[in-house]
Amino acid sequence: MIKVAVVGYGLSAQVFHLPFITQSPNFSLIAISSTQLKKVSENYPDIDVYESSEQMIRESDADLVIITSPNNTHYPLAKFALESSKHVLLEKPMSTTSEEGLALAALALDKSLILSVYHNRRWDGDFLTLKQLVKSADLGEIKVFHSNFNRFRPVVRDRWREQPGEGSGILYDLGSHLVDQALCLFGEPQSLTANCVKLRADSLTVDYFQVMLHYPHLEVVLGSSPFTATPNIRFELQGTKGSYIKYGLDPQEDQLRDGVRPSAPAFGIEPPAHYGVKYLSDAQGELQSVSKIETMKGCYSEYYAQLALAINAKLAAPVSAIAGAKVIKILELALLSNETGQRVAVDLSDFNE
Numbered sequence: 322m323i324k325v326a327v328v329g330y331g332l333s334a335q336v337f338h339l340p341f342i343t344q345s346p347n348f349s350l351i352a353i354s355s356t357q358l359k360k361v362s363e364n365y366p367d368i369d370v371y372e373s374s375e376q377m378i379r380e381s382d383a384d385l386v387i388i389t390s391p392n393n394t395h396y397p398l399a400k401f402a403l404e405s406s407k408h409v410l411l412e413k414p415m416s417t418t419s420e421e422g423l424a425l426a427a428l429a430l431d432k433s434l435i436l437s438v439y440h441n442r443r444w445d446g447d448f449l450t451l452k453q454l455v456k457s458a459d460l461g462e463i464k465v466f467h468s469n470f471n472r473f474r475p476v477v478r479d480r481w482r483e484q485p486g487e488g489s490g491i492l493y494d495l496g497s498h499l500v501d502q503a504l505c506l507f508g509e510p511q512s513l514t515a516n517c518v519k520l521r522a523d524s525l526t527v528d529y530f531q532v533m534l535h536y537p538h539l540e541v542v543l544g545s546s547p548f549t550a551t552p553n554i555r556f557e558l559q560g561t562k563g564s565y566i567k568y569g570l571d572p573q574e575d576q577l578r579d580g581v582r583p584s585a586p587a588f589g590i591e592p593p594a595h596y597g598v599k600y601l602s603d604a605q606g607e608l609q610s611v612s613k614i615e616t617m618k619g620c621y622s623e624y625y626a627q628l629a630l631a632i633n634a635k636l637a638a639p640v641s642a643i644a645g646a647k648v649i650k651i652l653e654l655a656l657l658s659n660e661t662g663q664r665v666a667v668d669l670s671d672f673n674e
Contacts, residue, residue: 322349323632326383326407328374328398330355333389333412336577337441341622342387344584347629352381378402385435385632388412392488396421399436403428408435408632414497415645417488419653422646423672429642435631437638438645439624440501445571446591446619448502451556454614455506459599460560466541467557468502470495470570471549477523490526491545492517492652499543500651501644503534507541509647510534514664515655521547532655535664556597565614567597573619589619647672 325348327334334353342348353361354371361370371377374394378386378401386402387410388395396416402409403425415438416422429436442448455463517530529548534541556567573589581588596613603609627639647669658665 323347323408323629324349324351324382324384325387326352326354326377326381326385327387327389328354328377328394329389330357330361331389334387336574337412337439337621338387338389338410340577340583341625344582345622345625345629347633348385348625351383352377374398375401378405378407383407385410385628392493393417393486395488396425399425400428403432403434403436406432406434410437410439410628411645412439413501413645414438414488414493414649414652415642416649417493419646419650419672422642422649426642426646435628435638436642437628437631438640438642438648440498440640440645440648441621441624442498442502442571443505443640444620444623445573446589446616447555447567447569447571447597449617449619450597450614451558451565451567452506453617454558454565454599459562459601460558460565461562462538463507463558463560464539465557465559466503466506466539467554468499468541468543469554469556470499470545471553472545472547473550474547475521477521477525477528485525490517490528491547492527492530492655495545496530496532496543496652496655497648499545500532500648501640503541503543504644504647504651507534507536507539509669510536510541510667512664512666513651513654513658515658517656517659530655532651534651534667563599563601565597565599567616569595571619573621583622589621591616591619641674643672643674 325342342350350368352369354374354377355361358370385408388398389412395411399409399411512535515532517527520529529546531544552568558565572591596616599612599614601610624639630636631638654665
C-alpha cells in the first residue's frame with residue numbers, strides 16, 4: 322500500500338486526485354496540508370492534517386506526495402519532497418520554467434524516485450479516440466490538426482490562476498494540456514508561432530491564446546478563448562482522405578464535480594449525441610461516407626494504476642518529468658514568439674528521457 326500525503330485542498334485535490342486515491346486498493350491517504358484545517362478534518366477525520374506543507378512532508382511517513390498548490394510553489398515543494406526521499410506527483414504545469422522542470426527531473430533520477438506530472442487529459446475518452454483514429458490512417462496522412470479548449474468566462478474571477486505571476490494565466494492552465502496532447506500525437510515540431518493576449522476587461526493574465534506548431538508536412542493549431550458561448554469544437558483532424566470533427570469536452574471532470582465516483586459504471590462514458598463525426602471523400606473530393614465514431618471510455622484512473630506500478634515495480638511513470646518539462650519549454654517559446662512577433666525554432670535536444 323502506497324501511503325499518500327496531499328499538498329492543498331482546492332479544486333484540483335478534491336476533484337482530480339482524492340476520488341482516485343480513496344477508491345484505489347493501491348493507495349492509502351494519510352495526510353493533507355491546507356489552510357482549511359476544519360474542513361479537511363471534517364471530511365477526512367482519520368488522517369493527519371497540517372497547516373504547513375513543509376512540516377507534512379518532513380514529518381509524515383508518506384511514500385508519495387501529491388502537490389496541487391499554486392504553480393509557483395511546485396518547484397520548491399517538489400524539490401523538498403524529493404530531497405526528503407518521497408515520490409512526487411506534480412499537478413500540471415509541473416513548474417513555472419523549463420529549467421526548474423529539468424532540475425527536478427535530474428534530482429528524481431539521482432534519488433531513484435518517481436516524479437510524474439498529472440497530464441490526466443491523455444486519458445480523456447475523446448483524446449484516446451483521436452489517437453486511435455490517427456493510428457488507423459483512415460483519414461490518410463494528417464495535414465492539419467485543430468485542438469481547442471474554449472469556455473465562456475467573459476468576467477475575470479478572483480482566484481490565484483488569474484492573478485499575475487510566473488506560470489499564471491490560461492496558457493499555463495489549459496495550454497499545458499493541449500501542448501502535451503499534441504506532443505503525444507505528433508512529437509516535436511520544428512518551430513512555432515503564437516499569439517497570447519489579454520482580451521477581457523481588467524484581465525491581469527493571458528486569457529486567450531493561439532499557438533501554431535509547424536511540422537514538415539503538418540500544421541497544428543492549439544487555442545483557447547474565454548468568449549465561446551457556442552458548443553466547443555474540441556478536435557478537428559484534416560487528412561488526405563477525409564476529416565474528423567468532435568464537439569464538447571470529456572465528461573470525467575463534470576462527473577467528478579458532481580460527485581460521481583470513478584468506480585461508477587457510467588463514469589467516463591460519453592453519450593452518443595456527443596460522438597465525433599468522420600467524413601471520407603474520394604480523390605476527386607466527392608463525399609463518400611459520413612459516420613459517427615463512438616468515443617472511447619475516459620479513464621483518469623489509468624493514470625493512477627500506472628503510477629502505482631511505477632512506484633511498486635519500478636516501471637516508467639505514466640507521464641515522465643521530462644515530458645512535463647518539454648511542455649513548459651513549448652509554453653516559454655510561445656510567449657517568446659508572442660513578444661517578438663516572430664516564428665521561433667523549437668529545439669528539445671536537452672530534454673532527453
